[in-house]
Amino acid sequence: MSSQALEHGAHPANPNFQHQFEDLNQQYDSTTFGMWVFLVQEILFFGALFCAYAIYRAMYPDAYAAASHHLDKVLGAANTVVLIGSSLTMALAVRCAQLGRNKGVLGYLFATFMLGNVFLGVKVVEYSDKFEHHLVPGSSFFMGGPYNEQAQIYFSMYFAMTGMHALHMVIGAGLLIFFMWKAYNNTYSREYYGPIEIMGLYWHFVDIVWIFLFPMLYLIG
Amino acid sequence: MSEHHEHHIAPKSMYFTIFGALMALTVITVAVSYVDLGRANVMVALAVAGVKATLVVLWFMHVKHNTPLVKLTVATGFLWLVFMFVITFSDYLSRGFMGWPETWGATGVVVPKDAPPAGASHGEPAAGGHTAPAGDTKGH
Numbered sequence: 001m002s003s004q005a006l007e008h009g010a011h012p013a014n015p016n017f018q019h020q021f022e023d024l025n026q027q028y029d030s031t032t033f034g035m036w037v038f039l040v041q042e043i044l045f046f047g048a049l050f051c052a053y054a055i056y057r058a059m060y061p062d063a064y065a066a067a068s069h070h071l072d073k074v075l076g077a078a079n080t081v082v083l084i085g086s087s088l089t090m091a092l093a094v095r096c097a098q099l100g101r102n103k104g105v106l107g108y109l110f111a112t113f114m115l116g117n118v119f120l121g122v123k124v125v126e127y128s129d130k131f132e133h134h135l136v137p138g139s140s141f142f143m144g145g146p147y148n149e150q151a152q153i154y155f156s157m158y159f160a161m162t163g164m165h166a167l168h169m170v171i172g173a174g175l176l177i178f179f180m181w182k183a184y185n186n187t188y189s190r191e192y193y194g195p196i197e198i199m200g201l202y203w204h205f206v207d208i209v210w211i212f213l214f215p216m217l218y219l220i221g
Numbered sequence: 222m223s224e225h226h227e228h229h230i231a232p233k234s235m236y237f238t239i240f241g242a243l244m245a246l247t248v249i250t251v252a253v254s255y256v257d258l259g260r261a262n263v264m265v266a267l268a269v270a271g272v273k274a275t276l277v278v279l280w281f282m283h284v285k286h287n288t289p290l291v292k293l294t295v296a297t298g299f300l301w302l303v304f305m306f307v308i309t310f311s312d313y314l315s316r317g318f319m320g321w322p323e324t325w326g327a328t329g330v331v332v333p334k335d336a337p338p339a340g341a342s343h344g345e346p347a348a349g350g351h352t353a354p355a356g357d358t359k360g361h
Binding site for chain 2: 028029032033036037039040043044047048051054055058073077080081084085087088090091092095098099197200201204205207208211212214215216218219220
């Protein structure tokens with residue numbers, strides 16, 4: 001890559017340079033800033049779910065504790081390790097992109113993609129277990145014990161929050177496939193790696209949501 | 222803003238160090254969940270999650286070595302999150318402070334201005350349903 005041609009004032013010859021920007025640096029700053037603005041919206045989106053969760057937990061603490069005992073702590077902890085591991089591979093993919101190593105980007109993105117699928121696979125096992133044991137809110141819900149009705153609120157929050165989180169994972173996995181294809185075509189260089197950085201921001205954000213979901217749903221009482 | 226600047230490229234070891242710290246914190250939060258600390262369990266769980274999230278934001282998401290604009294944007298996001306929780310809970314947690322209307326008794330009954338004078342229909346609801354809202358729950 002000809003980094004000499006990217007001196008200040010020169011119009012970069014990089015095919016990924018978009019003409020509305022002054023140069024690739026400004027393009028990078030603008031796009032990462034745009035992603036952060038989107039993520040602030042995401043913080044408040046998931047924040048509202050956590051707020052609803054907290055309101056009902058304050059109202060029915062015992063029902064929450066009783067219902068959370070029906071979740072498998074071991075599966076939840078394993079998924080936490082898997083997801084943080086996928087954040088590590090994602091961060092290493094970004095580092096490879098910064099150094100212009102497309103093969104490394106491809107490999108680490110693939111590892112991230114596979115770990116993401118392991119997470120979703122465990123989630124499928126957990127969800128099907130809830131359906132089998134009548135722990136899905138609705139007419140066939142039955143947990144037993146003194147908090148049978150109130151526990152439906154907990155499981156409603158459980159499915160809403162983990163469901164929205166899983167949807168973000170599925171979208172992220174789709175984006176990873178796209179960026180793997182781009183890396184395969186040697187798109188990234190020391191001068192142009194913004195999209196991988198932005199992909200990383202999204203993936204790490206989804207990881208942070210799970211960092212809060214895991215203790216709040218699995219580790220009560 | 223558009224002058225040429227080298228982006229900070231962290232060594233691989235930094236990412237593994239952060240990963241190790243995140244794993245250690247995960248072990249801590251799971252271990253603490255098996256110990257009954259009463260209400261402190263929630264506080265510990267939230268504190269550990271907060272530290273983990275901070276590690277991810279600062280180093281994995283590169284906010285530590287980023288522009289002031291990005292740092293301000295991230296801070297703003299969490300500030301608004303705090304606003305949402307504080308304002309919402311200042312409502313929910315304070316609702317019982319004055320007791321519930323049903324328990325206020327006769328002195329708490331708000332009498333509308335167009336209600337008939339006291340004594341005119343003692344003990345009877347006024348015609349046309351002009352009773353005070355609090356009276357409704359007691360009478361029937």
